[in-house]
Amino acid sequence: MAGRGKLIAVIGDTVTGFLLGGIGELNKNRHSIFLVVEKDTTINEIEDTFRQFLNRDDIGIILINQYIAEMVRHTLDAHQRSIPAVLEIPSKEHPYDAAKDSILRRAKGMFMAEDLR
């Protein structure tokens, strides 16, 4: 289990930086590990790619911009497994908003607002 490496997938609008960080990969079937989301990308496309990433077993983490996560919130919330881990990251225009993070919402009653400062 420790020998098999898993990949990091990205769904977002500034994928370039992460690719330069070295996480991009194209496997044999020419399926890529990222999705560049622009203004004209439909929600269905995003959902489909997300579901595909979930079903692939070589992906360990999925990074998704928070405003995109908002659009497919229901699919995100339906994902209960621990792997792959879904991580919401802020984008350039939308800074991080802790109140919308689906993971933190599960533990909503457990921490006080001061901790979020």
Add this chain to the structure above:
Amino acid sequence: MSGKDRIEIFPSRMAQTIMKARLKGAQTGRNLLKKKSDALTLRFRQILKKIIETKMLMGEVMREAAFSLAEAKFTAGDFSTTVIQNVNKAQVKIRAKKDNVAGVTLPVFEHYHEGTDSYELTGLARGGEQLAKLKRNYAKAVELLVELASLQTSFVTLDEAIKITNRRVNAIEHVIIPRIERTLAYIITELDEREREEFYRLKKIQEKKKIIKEKFEKELEQRRAAGEVMEPANLLAEEKDEDLLFE
């Protein structure tokens, strides 16, 4: 819920011993599970705090990385298409290791590098330094994100484990133990009642025997008074004993 019955078992001394042992077992099990739940909750809170800290940190790191991206774009022009075209193998991959907390295995991500940087030649024309800085920033961001993902998965797994353990504790405390206690009480009452029944039965038989005996005695008296009864010869009551003479 109609599960408020007792266990159907024939009441006997052995059944009582068995039930007592089972009650003890259930109580021990409940205490152990409670301890496990407490340990898990403690770890849960720690992880939650760490997650909040790391998320705040990540917000800043991402902002910095995005800023350096803008800088690099300004200097080197738009290289996004070249970058996307040049994707073939990932240098940074993650491994899933298992960590153990109070009997619950948590997945932990560990990142490792593999292979060479396929973007060595990007930015060779212009903006090379900004690009190098950008790569470093994003590499740092990726490391932080991997750590955050680890924390998040542990968080979710622990949440599930805590819910399950608490459910079990409550089940034992509010269903299993009362049921066993009721069974025990039932067995004890049944045994007591059986003893009382036995006692009563014995008493009744004794009384009956006494009555029969008294009746018999009375009859005997009556018959003796009427002279009908021949006392059998009593060897010990005779005073004179004629010698037996042989003719």
